[in-house]
Amino acid sequence: MNAFSDAIVYLNDPYNWTSARGIFFLGGQHLQIAGLALLIALVVAVPPAIWLGHTRRGGGFLLGLSNVSRAVPTLAILTIFAVTPIGFTIWAPVIALAVFAVPPVLANTYVGFREVDRDVVEAASAMGMSGWQVVLRAELPLALPLIMTGIRTAAVQVVATATLASLLGNPTLGTVIRSGFGRQDFGIVVAGALLVAALAVLTDLVLGLTAWAVAPGEKRRPLGRLRSRRSEAARVASAR
């Protein structure tokens, strides 16, 4: 198969990067859609998750929500938003993506706060911390690793799903794949796939390192730490 060497040739041509609808433009659009969606999801999901986790309520509801969200195809929600009045704006994919970024952030933040040792919370109150101080200065730092796991999961998902927005006419890196199929040129298809996969893996890596950097307490090798957080996330995600 020379599709892979064709892909390298395509990626080596600077014109394909700098032209009006080249890779730089598409990548910028991709990141803009993904970034806005993640931001909206954080604003919507984090405060209620903190409240629910702090008060230790609503666990069943949150688990149900994340299970149901798995059954709804992202492509379908993207399409539904695309045929509403906001369809031809950037907000259609942004909101659709935000909808799917909410459950992982919500679930992980909730679990992060709920799993904080009750003794720590009591000790913090006993030291004279107010309710808000307990949340922000005792619980938040301890919940941070799981919150970051949620953000990381959501970010990777949002970057991946922004690719699909290309099927609905929004220019993203998925557009490269789509145009490759349109021209029946598998070199371009593979080039697009390489770009999309690289961006997703890079997002995962950057957020993984961020999570390591902001984690409180003694730090071990970043990779060892990440892996243990990762398996924790998998456990949370697969808990039923």
Add this chain to the structure above:
Amino acid sequence: MLSAAGSAVLAADAAPNPWFDVSWVGDNWSTIVPLVGQHVRLTVVSVLIGALIAFPLALFARRARGLAAAVLGLSTFVYTIPSLAMFAFIAPFTGLSETTVAIGLVLYSLVVLVRNFLVGLQSVPEEVREAARGMGYGGGRLLLQVELPLALPAIMTGLRIATVSTVALVTVGVIVGQGGLGQVIIVNGFGANYYRPPIVFGTLGCVLLALVADQLLAVVERLLTPWTRGAAA
């Protein structure tokens, strides 16, 4: 339509485009049925093949901590790759065929299944294994009659998660023209002047398929693990 250019043009907004239209389903039955069939076929085939590959892989991985870490690391990496890119990587080899979609879906379901199979096998208490060995159980019988039944809940959970995710992912197969209900959503709906009834039908169809499959597997799980019923009641 073209002759009506001018004041009488039927604009997209003016054309009837309801969210729900049951008659559309009846009128397009012959289009829908094969696509639903394709959706179910792709899901079943992918999860089955994924399970057949995942099981030996999990057996292999549990032999050593290092192997398990490697398998889990690799599977996490696979899951990071967006579905559209996955199908795009496979398409040069297998073309615009159902096989392309099936291979991609097998890889994704494999990731979920290996993880859960491994958790299930590792959750079997060492004492139980020792006791079985003491009673004269050999490797094969130990696996089939002792470990497998105990690992079954985790295995079934994995199968349910993999099935539900796969039902949703089949839609992305639309990029190679083999997306099951995704075809209904994109081709009959979005591609046909943003016509809404197929989009809503496709979406609800996917969710319904996922829920039905999940419940079916739940029933299978209950039938396969009769001993848990007494404890739960």
